[in-house]
Amino acid sequence: MTVHGTAGIGTTLLERGTAAAAVAAEHAVDVDRQGRFPAEAIAAIKASRLLGAMLPVEYGGEGATLTDIAEICSTLGQHCSSAGMVFAMHQIQISSLVSHARTSEWHRGFLRTIAEQQLLLASATSEAGVGGDVRTSLCAVETEKGLYHLEKNASVISYGANADAILATARREPESPPSDQVLVVVLKDQCTLERTSVWDTLGMRGTCSEGFKLKASGPAEQVLPRSFAEISARSMLATSHLLWASLWYGIALSTVHKAQAFVRADARKRPSETPVGAIRVAEAASELQMMKSMTRDGLKRFEHAQADNEELTSMGFAVAMNNVKVAASRIGVEIVNTAMLVCGIAGFKNDTPYSIGRQYRDILSAQLMINNDRIFGNTSTMLLMHRLDAHLVN
Numbered sequence: 004m005t006v007h008g009t010a011g012i013g014t015t016l017l018e019r020g021t022a023a024a025a026v027a028a029e030h031a032v033d034v035d036r037q038g039r040f041p042a043e044a045i046a047a048i049k050a051s052r053l054l055g056a057m058l059p060v061e062y063g064g065e066g067a068t069l070t071d072i073a074e075i076c077s078t079l080g081q082h083c084s085s086a087g088m089v090f091a092m093h094q095i096q097i098s099s100l101v102s103h104a105r106t107s108e109w110h111r112g113f114l115r116t117i118a119e120q121q122l123l124l125a126s127a128t129s130e131a132g133v134g135g136d137v138r139t140s141l142c143a144v145e146t147e148k149g150l151y152h153l154e155k156n157a158s159v160i161s162y163g164a165n166a167d168a169i170l171a172t173a174r175r176e177p178e179s180p181p182s183d184q185v186l187v188v189v190l191k192d193q194c195t196l197e198r199t200s201v202w203d204t205l206g207m208r209g210t211c212s213e214g215f216k217l218k219a220s221g222p223a224e225q226v227l228p229r230s231f232a233e234i235s236a237r238s239m240l241a242t243s244h245l246l247w248a249s250l251w252y253g254i255a256l257s258t259v260h261k262a263q264a265f266v267r268a269d270a271r272k273r274p275s276e277t278p279v280g281a282i283r284v285a286e287a288a289s290e291l292q293m294m295k296s297m298t299r300d301g302l303k304r305f306e307h308a309q310a311d312n313e314e315l316t317s318m319g320f321a322v323a324m325n326n327v328k329v330a331a332s333r334i335g336v337e338i339v340n341t342a343m344l345v346c347g348i349a350g351f352k353n354d355t356p357y358s359i360g361r362q363y364r365d366i367l368s369a370q371l372m373i374n375n376d377r378i379f380g381n382t383s384t385m386l387l388m389h390r391l392d393a394h395l396v397n
């Protein structure tokens with residue numbers, strides 16, 4: 004896709020993503036060491052107008068597909084996992100708004116503002132007291148005289164302090180059960196964020212995923228018209244799993260590149276012998292291909308389901324998306340571990356061209372970012388009823 008806007012005349016989405024990834028690469032080590040927001044990378048992403056890329060053209064976007072965005076997540080992931088994750092999480096919110104909020108005038112205006120001002124969106128689904136159960140809320144929206152009020156003890160909001168708006172889940176009203184949720188667009192100037200926890204973690208340090216007490220108030224029309232159950236089932240679950248898997252693929256790929264370079268350098272030193280690590284590179288490359296095929300298949304299935312409501316809401320589709328997430332997060336860790344084995348101490352050290360420590364720490368978050376056991380639990384319930392695919396091709 005070619006853009007003819009002001010910032011990136013004549014450059015494709017991927018070319019702009021690659022240029023932003025080069026900026027991310029320059030600062031990735033510092034972002035990780037300081038545990039700071041990847042400000043330079045996100046500024047480059049904004050300057051090339053990628054934050055609004057997935058919005059339809061009539062709202063000032065470029066109508067990019069999820070697959071276009073997944074390629075950029077993978078590209079960013081090869082250089083800075085945190086910048087890639089910020090980009091992925093923002094696009095997951097965009098996808099929810101595009102799919103579920105266009106019947107509301109307020110949200111249509113908001114979509115235009117996102118494109119014009121390149122607003123960065125964050126997500127507050129996690130809540131103290133419910134763990135990682137996205138489909139349960141304790142807090143509730145209270146509506147009075149056309150205004151909503153919300154107080155949420157959000158255990159994690161990635162880049163909450165740097166976001167222009169936060170999409171927060173809450174019970175529909177104080178009398179609603181925990182699963183009757185809505186999604187509210189909370190603008191930065193309509194809320195206060197009181198920090199409740201710091202983000203001093205093993206990996207993904209630049210996502211700055213701190214805890215906050217969020218207090219917000221604004222026009223009631225900012226609550227999305229569709230239930231969160233519907234938003235989660237029809238878009239958020241799939242887009243999260245697919246964009247995260249794409250990012251993790253990029254992280255894993257970058258470590259196999261390093262392992263391959265390490266083995267090649269070894270082979271140049273001793274041309275008569277095949278380096279021992281070469282067989283491990285072959286193993287990692289095979290796992291990498293598996294990860295790529297699975298993610299691409301998931302993306303293809305998602306794009307197809309956009310035009311097929313029955314498929315989109317089917318159990319088979321939900322099982323497939325869950326499987327992409329758990330499998331990619333497990334294989335990703337294995338690949339990075341294999342690359343570490345190849346590079347040995349040069350991979351373990353933080354100051355060599357083959358250093359893999361940062362990527363290793365980052366990829367470990369994949370299993371926890373909605374815990375795999377929670378997803379397996381959900382899939383296992385569906386598999387009590389759902390038949391496995393009988394065909395390889397169709």
Ligand SMILES: Cc1cc2nc3c(=O)[nH]c(=O)nc-3n(C[C@H](O)[C@H](O)[C@H](O)COP(=O)(O)OP(=O)(O)OC[C@H]3O[C@@H](n4cnc5c(N)ncnc54)[C@H](O)[C@@H]3O)c2cc1C
Nearest residue numbers: 126127128129134135159160161207371373374376377380
């Ligand atoms: C890098 C990163 C960025 C994040 N960014 C955000 C963000 O921007 N916004 C946001 O809202 N959240 C965010 N999260 C939070 C994330 O999505 C999860 O909510 C959170 O990681 C879950 O925390 P937990 O492990 O304490 O809880 P749980 O998922 O509750 O897991 C705790 C333990 O309980 C077990 N467990 C609990 N329930 C079940 C069950 N039903 N079946 C099986 N096992 C179960 C798990 O296996 C695990 O051992 C982020 C997380 C990470 C790692």
